[in-house]
Amino acid sequence: MDIPAVSEGWTIKPVKTGISSSHTLHTENIGTISQGTTEKELSSPSLDGVHSNIHGFSEPLNAQFTPRVVIEHEPQPVKELLWTKIRTKLREPFAEFFGVFIMILFGDGVVAQVVLSDSKKGDYQSISWGWGLGVMLGVYCSGGISGGHLNPAVTFANCVFRKFPWRKFPIYTLAQFLGAFCAAGVVYANYKSAITTFEGGPDIRTVGLDTSTAGIFCTYPAPFLTKTGQFFSEFIASTILMFCIYAMADDKNLGAGNLMPLGLFFLIFGIGACFGWETGYAINLARDFGPRLMSYFLGYGHEVCSTLVMLESTIDSNQVRKLRGAKTMFQTQVSVARLYYPQAAFDLSSSL
Known part of the structure; x- marks a missing residue:
């Protein structure tokens, strides 16, 4: 079902996302919501042309995360004293x-x-x-x-x-x-x-x-x-x-x-x-x-x-x-x- 048309000239207000100005997404191609926009189109906007990287990050968002492996040395066995062995046995x-x-x-x-x-x-x-x-x-x-x-x-x-x-x-x-x-x-x-x-x-x-x-x-x-x-x-x-x-x-x-x-x-x-x-x-x-x-x-x-x-x-x-x-x-x-x-x-x- 179509939603009521929104008058032309209504621009989308910016939303505070907690991202600093140096890490904001480019939104110049999103434009305004035109009259006759459907619910489907509103819920699934096209992101063609939107840059997929965030300012300050060189890798794309869809890159897989590789965990850092830390190699720990196995502890050396503690040598028991002779008296300890005798006392135990x-x-x-x-x-x-x-x-x-x-x-x-x-x-x-x-x-x-x-x-x-x-x-x-x-x-x-x-x-x-x-x-x-x-x-x-x-x-x-x-x-x-x-x-x-x-x-x-x-x-x-x-x-x-x-x-x-x-x-x-x-x-x-x-x-x-x-x-x-x-x-x-x-x-x-x-x-x-x-x-x-x-x-x-x-x-x-x-x-x-x-x-x-x-x-x-x-x-x-x-x-x-x-x-x-x-x-x-x-x-x-x-x-x-x-x-x-x-x-x-x-x-x-x-x-x-x-x-x-x-x-x-x-x-x-x-x-x-x-x-x-x-x-x-x-x-x-x-x-x-x-x-x-x-x-x-x-x-x-x-x-x-x-x-x-x-x-x-x-x-x-x-x-x-x-x-x-x-x-x-x-x-x-x-x-x-x-x-x-x-x-x-x-x-x-x-x-x-």
């Missing part, structure tokens, strides 16, 4: 090492205090409390990183029943042994003067006598126990340990949750108070073997690795006195008959 074994280290410091430390003070600074109950505290603090130190096993038996059981990676078992066990080994050395260094006084000289380190200090570091069975009795005593204590650990760790049961270390404290205290007298409740291969190996290097001799540790029954009282006053390392005679008659050996030692 061995984080869990380090946690086990320090967990066992803390446990042995408290455990062997309380035994040393009770033995060297001749039970004046503690008694058997103090030993049970000390070992319970050592286990609790060791789990607090390592539980959030490695799980706080602190025991090769616990690691082995987790590999069998809890799908713990078998590839971690050797390094966990090694870390536990090393932690116990080093902690025993620290305890010995702390109580060296007291041990020397108690033994009777700086070169005397004995096993199985009244003044022996080897029992500070590792466990030895009571003289009246048979081999079967020794095995059964440790088997019962270890079974109770593992059964209660998994019971407290079971969320479907009345689990200990965040109070797991506290539960282990009472568990170890209970085992020591109820099942620890006969064999010393080792219940932990790392806890016993690591300090036992350290005591061997400290001068206690090969007797620390022998099951025949109560050797008073093989020698008379005069030989005992000579050994106590000796200036060399502990040496003794071993009675083969004691292997078959341990009770008789105990009766003989009681009469000395």
Whole structure:
């Protein structure tokens, strides 16, 4: 439909476009709207002859824009320190090492205090409390990183029943042994003067006598126990340990949750108070073997690795006195008959 005609002479008023006078479009060919102009012609004016460039720009309007590409250099990889790599890969074994280290410091430390003070600074109950505290603090130190096993038996059981990676078992066990080994050395260094006084000289380190200090570091069975009795005593204590650990760790049961270390404290205290007298409740291969190996290097001799540790029954009282006053390392005679008659050996030692 045609729009009403516009009278001649009506010129188009300039529209402010925001373009400065130096960048205005040429409009000399647009002219005026003549009479009879249609809506189509008005909406689609012909731009023939109109310059297509803006003053100040040399490129035409329809030219395609080419983005500017900025080439950035890739960052060079940061070289990690050797200690950073070791700490990342061995984080869990380090946690086990320090967990066992803390446990042995408290455990062997309380035994040393009770033995060297001749039970004046503690008694058997103090030993049970000390070992319970050592286990609790060791789990607090390592539980959030490695799980706080602190025991090769616990690691082995987790590999069998809890799908713990078998590839971690050797390094966990090694870390536990090393932690116990080093902690025993620290305890010995702390109580060296007291041990020397108690033994009777700086070169005397004995096993199985009244003044022996080897029992500070590792466990030895009571003289009246048979081999079967020794095995059964440790088997019962270890079974109770593992059964209660998994019971407290079971969320479907009345689990200990965040109070797991506290539960282990009472568990170890209970085992020591109820099942620890006969064999010393080792219940932990790392806890016993690591300090036992350290005591061997400290001068206690090969007797620390022998099951025949109560050797008073093989020698008379005069030989005992000579050994106590000796200036060399502990040496003794071993009675083969004691292997078959341990009770008789105990009766003989009681009469000395």
